[in-house]
Amino acid sequence: MKDIVLSGIQWSGKGTQCELLLKKFGNKISYFEAGWILRALQSKPNAIWKYIWSIIDNWNLLPDQFMVKIFDLFLFSLEQNKSILVDGFPRQIPQMHAFLEMMKTYNRDYKTIVLDISREEAIKRLTSRRMCKTCWAILNTNLHNCDKCPICDSIDIYQREDDKDIVSIETRIDLFENQTKPVIEHLQKEGVITVVNWNQSPEKVFEDIVTVIES
Numbered sequence: 001m002k003d004i005v006l007s008g009i010q011w012s013g014k015g016t017q018c019e020l021l022l023k024k025f026g027n028k029i030s031y032f033e034a035g036w037i038l039r040a041l042q043s044k045p046n047a048i049w050k051y052i053w054s055i056i057d058n059w060n061l062l063p064d065q066f067m068v069k070i071f072d073l074f075l076f077s078l079e080q081n082k083s084i085l086v087d088g089f090p091r092q093i094p095q096m097h098a099f100l101e102m103m104k105t106y107n108r109d110y111k112t113i114v115l116d117i118s119r120e121e122a123i124k125r126l127t128s129r130r131m132c133k134t135c136w137a138i139l140n141t142n143l144h145n146c147d148k149c150p151i152c153d154s155i156d157i158y159q160r161e162d163d164k165d166i167v168s169i170e171t172r173i174d175l176f177e178n179q180t181k182p183v184i185e186h187l188q189k190e191g192v193i194t195v196v197n198w199n200q201s202p203e204k205v206f207e208d209i210v211t212v213i214e215s
Ligand SMILES: [Zn+2]
Pocket: 132, 133, 134, 135, 136, 137, 149, 150, 151, 152, 153, 154
C-alpha cells in the first residue's frame, strides 16, 4: 500500500476521513498529524516541548524547520512495512520542499488526495458548526438535531465565538488559500494528486478515497 497525504481546508471533513482510514487499514498505517503530536508533547514535561515553548507563543507560528524535523523523526522511527497517513502537512511552500526531499530520501511512494470544497461550502460548514460542552463533540446544524447532543444527551451546546464571526472565518479561509493552495497546485504539477470532490456524503467520499488508495 502506498503512503497517503490527505490535504484539504480545516472543515473539509479531513479528520473524519482519517478516522475512517485508520479504522479500515488498522496497523498497516502509521498516522502523522502535527496537532496530535504537539498535544502529545505538551501533555507531559519534556525538553522538546520546553524548546517549542521557548520559541513560540502561538501554534500557528511554529517554524517550518521544526515541523520538518518532527516529520523526519517520524519517518526515521517508522516500523518496516508500514505505510503512512499524513494529515495537514505540508502546509506551506518551504515545508513542501523539505517534505518532497525527505520522501525521496526515505524512498517513499505516495499519493496525495485533496478533499476539495468551495469557499461557500466552507463558510456554510463553519457557521453551522456547534460544540457539545460536555463531551466536546463537533456537531452540525445541517446534520444533527442540535437541541440535544446525539452522543452524550447533553443540552449544553454552543457555537464558538470565532465561528460566529464572519471576518474570522474569511481570515482562516484566506490563510488556507494563500499558504496551502500553492502547495496543492505545486504537487498537482508533479502529477501525484487526486481530488475527491466534497459534494457528497462522508461515506461516499470515503469510498472514493479507498478506490484511489487501492487503485
Ligand atoms: Zn455531548
